[in-house]
Amino acid sequence: MGSAMEIVRYILDLGAVVVLPIIIILLGLIFGMSFSRAFRSGILVGVGFLGIFLILGLLLDSLGSVAQEMVQNYGLSLEVVDVGWPLAQEMSLALPLVPAIFGAVLILNLVLLVLGR
Numbered sequence: 512m513g514s515a516m517e518i519v520r521y522i523l524d525l526g527a528v529v530v531l532p533i534i535i536i537l538l539g540l541i542f543g544m545s546f547s548r549a550f551r552s553g554i555l556v557g558v559g560f561l562g563i564f565l566i567l568g569l570l571l572d573s574l575g576s577v578a579q580e581m582v583q584n585y586g587l588s589l590e591v592v593d594v595g596w597p598l599a600q601e602m603s604l605a606l607p608l609v610p611a612i613f614g615a616v617l618i619l620n621l622v623l624l625v626l627g628r
Contacts, residue, residue, distance in 0.1 A: 529558055536552070
């Protein structure tokens with residue numbers, strides 16, 4: 512059981528750019544897509560995530576100095592940069608209980624699919 516948790520933890524530590532395309536490919540195969548279409552969908556999602564993270568990094572780099580100047584000029588107190596869900600996802604996946612919850616939710620979904628609910 513420990514080694515399975517380590518494998519899941521390793522996969523989740525790869526980040527959204529790697530994990531989400533894998534999940535999309537697996538879901539596509541489960542729901543009957545051909546491998547080539549599922550793979551293409553996964554690659555498109557991965558490229559999209561990579562683009563989002565690149566644009567976000569460039570945006571924060573270019574606006575960081577401007578925001579600091581605005582804070583100094585107007586006497587504001589800006590202590591947090593809202594980067595949206597990608598950072599929150601990375602923080603939530605860092606919890607040690609996540610692999611167990613991920614497995615439990617997957618099993619629950621499979622049971623509900625089998626029961627037809």
